[in-house]
Amino acid sequence: MKNIQVSTTSKKPIYQQLFEQISSNIIRGDLKTDSLLPSIRTAAKELRISVITVKKAWEELEQKGFIYTIPGKGCFIAKLTEHEKEKKKEEQILSRLKTHLSYYKSLGLQKEDLIDYIKKYY
Amino acid sequence: MKNIQVSTTSKKPIYQQLFEQISSNIIRGDLKTDSLLPSIRTAAKELRISVITVKKAWEELEQKGFIYTIPGKGCFIAKLTEHEKEKKKEEQILSRLKTHLSYYKSLGLQKEDLIDYIKKYY
DNA sequence: CCTGCTGTGTATATCTTACATATACAGTAT
DNA sequence: ATACTGTATATGTAAGATATACACAGCAGG
Numbered sequence: 060m061k062n063i064q065v066s067t068t069s070k071k072p073i074y075q076q077l078f079e080q081i082s083s084n085i086i087r088g089d090l091k092t093d094s095l096l097p098s099i100r101t102a103a104k105e106l107r108i109s110v111i112t113v114k115k116a117w118e119e120l121e122q123k124g125f126i127y128t129i130p131g132k133g134c135f136i137a138k139l140t141e142h143e144k145e146k147k148k149e150e151q152i153l154s155r156l157k158t159h160l161s162y163y164k165s166l167g168l169q170k171e172d173l174i175d176y177i178k179k180y181y
Numbered sequence: 182m183k184n185i186q187v188s189t190t191s192k193k194p195i196y197q198q199l200f201e202q203i204s205s206n207i208i209r210g211d212l213k214t215d216s217l218l219p220s221i222r223t224a225a226k227e228l229r230i231s232v233i234t235v236k237k238a239w240e241e242l243e244q245k246g247f248i249y250t251i252p253g254k255g256c257f258i259a260k261l262t263e264h265e266k267e268k269k270k271e272e273q274i275l276s277r278l279k280t281h282l283s284y285y286k287s288l289g290l291q292k293e294d295l296i297d298y299i300k301k302y303y
Numbered sequence: 304c305c306t307g308c309t310g311t312g313t314a315t316a317t318c319t320t321a322c323a324t325a326t327a328c329a330g331t332a333t
Numbered sequence: 334a335t336a337c338t339g340t341a342t343a344t345g346t347a348a349g350a351t352a353t354a355c356a357c358a359g360c361a362g363g
Contacts, residue, residue, distance in 0.1 A: 072322060080287065087289040098338060109324045114339075131331030131338045148288055152298065159281050160303055165202065166270055167209040170303040174296055176274065181282055181292040194349060220311060231351045236312075253311050253358030 062089075065106055073108055077116035085125050085136060086148045096126060096134040123147075184211075187228055195230055199238035207247050207258060208270045218248060218256040245269075 062084070065076045084090045096102075099117060103110045117134055120126045124147075128134050139147070163173055184206070187198045206212045218224075221239060225232045239256055242248045246269075250256050261269070285295050 067323095074322080079284070083287040083289070099340095100338085110339095111325085112323060115322090117339090128339070129331090130329090130340085133338060148290075151288060152285065152290065153302075155281070155284065156298055156302060159277070160299070162201070162277065163274065164303070165205040166273060167205075168270075168274065170299065173303065174299060176278055177282070177292065177296060177299070180275075180278060181286070181295065189350095196349080221313095222311085232312095233352085234350055237349085239312090250312070251358090252313085252356090255311060 063102075063106070065108065067108070074112050074115040074119070077106075077113065078119045081116070081120060082123070082125050082147075082151070085139070086144050086151070088144070090136050092136050092138045094136050096136065098133055185224075185228070187230065189230070195234050196237040196241070199228075199235065200241045203238070203242060204245070204247050204269075204273070207261070208266050208273070210266070212258050214258050214260045216258050218258065220255055 063077070063080050065073050065080075067073065069076065081090070081096075090096075096117070097105070099110050099113045102113045106113070117126065117128075121128055121134070124139075125137055126134050127137050160173075185199070185202050187195050187202075189195065191198065203212070203218075212218075218239070219227070221232050221235045224235045228235070239248065239250075243250055243256070246261075247259055248256050249259050282295075
């Protein structure tokens with residue numbers, strides 16, 4: 060559970076923060092296939108949140124194919140080829156980029172100006 | 182109220198959608214200084230939402246300096262110099278860009294790759 | 304002048320739902 | 334048996350959205 064942090068004051072739901080961070084870790088390859096995810100209780104305790112909230116995150120991870128569950132044993136990182144990881148990465152990116160870009164457009168921001176902002180702040 | 186659309190199924194609050202769209206219109210200059218905004222009731226009826234929801238959006242617009250209210254008369258577009266508009270535009274952009282970029286980073290996306298995506302999808 | 308109507312924005316009290324929770328339940332090791 | 338897994342149920346909380354009633358401005362028409 061190192062490297063994972065959640066904010067209870069954020070407007071973003073805790074379970075979603077968890078999902079995003081862990082799925083990102085898997086996509087980046089920091090979490091290897093078949094390695095064990097912390098148990099729901101352990102994670103809940105360390106992050107000082109409820110068991111249910113962690114479960115909700117784990118559920119979404121499983122539903123999206125990032126992990127698999129063995130009842131009584133725990134949750135494990137799913138086997139994903141590099142190709143599949145790249146695909147999921149692109150899915151996550153595009154699903155957001157679309158709404159992000161439409162907002163910048165609505166403000167009248169030009170493509171080049173946005174790129175300048177990114178060069179400056181990335 | 183032309184050009185304004187809200188989605189009741191979106192995860193984003195309706196009042197926030199309204200705020201974003203109208204503030205964008207003001208920043209782009211499509212809504213001129215001192216012109217009358219639709220009354221809360223009119224807007225609510227056209228958009229088929231509650232009066233209160235519209236009021237919440239109008240409140241935020243006023244609080245952020247985009248409009249001013251004359252009780253009994255209505256709400257009007259505030260006087261903003263081009264310089265002030267540019268400033269507000271940049272504020273809106275940066276406040277989002279920060280969180281957007283940190284997400285892309287967490288996925289391991291490189292700056293140049295993000296720029297390529299933008300060139301492709303903007 | 305008033306008086307009443309119709310327009311404006313405002314305040315209160317209520318409903319709904321997503322998020323988060325505690326607690327009890329069921330299965331699998333060892 | 335015990336101690337660990339994940340699961341299900343019933344409950345609390347807070348943000349969002351609502352309906353309805355309120356208060357003030359303007360503008361008739363008497």
